[in-house]
Amino acid sequence: MEPWVIATGLIFLYLIVTIILGAVANRRMSVDLEDFLLYGRKAGFVVLYLTVVATYHSAFAFLGSSGFFYTHGIGFWAAGAWTVLVGAITYVIGSRIWALGKAFGYMTPADLLADFYESDAVRITTAVVSVVFTILYIQVQAKGLGYILATASGDRISVESGTLILLVVAAAYLIMGGLRAVYWTDVIQGAWMYVAVWAGALVLTVKLYGSPAGLWRRVAAERPDLLSLPGPEGFFTPGMWFGMVIVLSFGIVFQPHMMIRYYTAASARTIKWLGATTPLYLMTLFIPTVLVGLGGALAMPGLENPDRIFPEMLSAHAPAILTGVILAGATAAAMSTLDSILHSNMTVLTRDVYQRYISRDASQGHYILVGRLIVVVLLAIGYYLSVANAEYLVVLVTLSGSGALQLMPAILGVCFPSRRLTTRTGILAGIAAGLVTLYITLVAFPHPLGAHGGIWGLAANFVVTVFASRMSRPPSDETVLRVHGAVERFVYDR
C-alpha cells in the first residue's frame, strides 16, 4: 500500500471515531442548555484534564513549536515557563471562577464580569472581545488542518478541500453532542497527540542521531548558536521572553474556550488538582518538539517553511504508518482547539447575545437549536476566513493572541476581593486603552524596546483601569458583598 494511502486512511479513521463519539454523546444529552453548553457542570478529573490540555495545545504546539526551535533555537524552551504558569493560574484564579460560576450560574466570561460590574456595556464588550479575538483562531486551526491533510495525501487533497472536510467534521460532532461530544473527542485527541509527538520525535532522534544525547552533542558541535540566548536571529531578548510567558499564559487562559472549561468542573477539588498537574502534560509536550526542531535544523537546513519540519522529517525518515499516526495526532491537536473555539463562540453568542437581547424567555430546546445554527454560521465564517487570505486578517491574527489578555484587570477585580475596587468605567476605559496600545505595539511599531507588544497593552490597561476606577462609582455594596463574599467563603471558610 502506498504511504499516502496509509497516512490519509489513518486520519479518516480518526475522523470516523470522532463522529461516532458525537453520535453517542447526542444520545446521552438531555434537552437542557446547561447540559449542552457546560456538560451539566459535572466534568470529572480525567475528562477535564484531557480536554484542557488538548484545547490549550493547538496545531501550533505540534507543528509551530518545532518550527520555532528550528529557527530560533533553545530560547523557545521558555514555553515550559508559560505552561507552568497556566497551572498556577488555573489553581488560583480558575478555582475562584469555578466557585462563582457554581454559586451564581454563570456560563460565559461575560456573565461573570457583567454581574459584578452591573453593566450591559461590560457584557457586550466582553462578548465582543471574546468572539472577535478567538474567531480568528478558527481560521488558524482550519488552515493548519488543511495543510496536514494536504501533506498526508501528498497534495492529492487540496488545502481548501482538507480545511472544509475537517471543519465540517468538527462542527458535526459539536452540533450532535454539544460540549459532551467536544469533551469526549478531546479525551482521545489529548491522549493521541501526546503519544504521537513523543513517538515521532524519539523514532527520528534515534534513527538520525542514535539518542537524544547524541543529538545534543551534534547540535553543540555544528550549531552552537542554537543552544544559547537570544538565539541565531536574536529573537529571544529578555523582553520577548517575559512577554511571551505572560501573553501565552494569562492571554490563553482568559480566552472564553478555556474559561468556560473552569465552569464545567464537577468540584473544587477537580479544578485544583487540574491546576497542579496540567503543566506536567503541557510542559513535557515541548521536550519532543525540541528534539524535532533542533534535529531538523541539522538534518534539513534552509527549509522555506520551518513549521513543516516535523511532517517533512517524518516523510523522509519514518515508516508510512508512523507518519500517518503522527499526522492524525497533529489533526487531533488542531481539531481539539478548533471544536472548543467553535463551542465557546456558540456559547457566548447564544447566551450573551441571543438569550439576553433577542429572545429572553424561549424554551431550552429553542436555545439549543439556535446554538446549533450559530455553529453552522461560524463554520461558514471560519471557512471563508481560512481561504480568503485577506491582508487585514494578518493584522487581526497578530492581535488575537493578546486580545483576551485585556480582560485580566477586570477578572482580577472580580476574583480577588480587595479594599480598592475596580469599577465598570475603570475596566471599560482600561480595555479600550489596552486594545489601542496593543494595535500600536504589535502592528504599527512592533515590540518597542524589545518587549512584547502584549505587555505594553496590558501595562496601559492596568494603569488606566486603576486611575479611572479611583474616579468612578464602584459596584453596589450589595453586589460586592454577594460576589466577593462568595469568593471569601470559598477560599477561607472551611
Add this chain to the structure above:
Amino acid sequence: MGHFRSHFLPRTPTGRRLAALFLVLFAFTQPPLVFWIGNRAEPWIGGMPFLFAYLLALYFALIGVLIWRAQTEESADRTSDRLRRSSQRTRRSSDRSRKDTEP
C-alpha cells in the same frame, strides 16, 4: 471601598511560604536571572546542555510546589471536615443526653 481583606496576599503561613517559594523559583526561569545563570551549554547535565537541564529542573520544581499546595489544602479540608463531623456528633449526643435527663 471593598468589604474584605485583600486576597492578593496569602493569609495563612503555609500559603505565604508556598507562594514565596513559587515566586522565587519562577524568578529563576525569567530574565534577568535565566540570562545570567542559565545561558550556557556547559556543564552538561545528564547528556543535556546546561540551559535546557536548568530550566527543566526548575519547571519540575514549580510543578512540585503546585502539587504540594494541592495536597496541603486537601489535607486541611479533610481535617476541617473531620472536626466539623466530630463537633456535630458531640452536639447530637449532648442533645440526646439532655433529652434523656429531662423529666
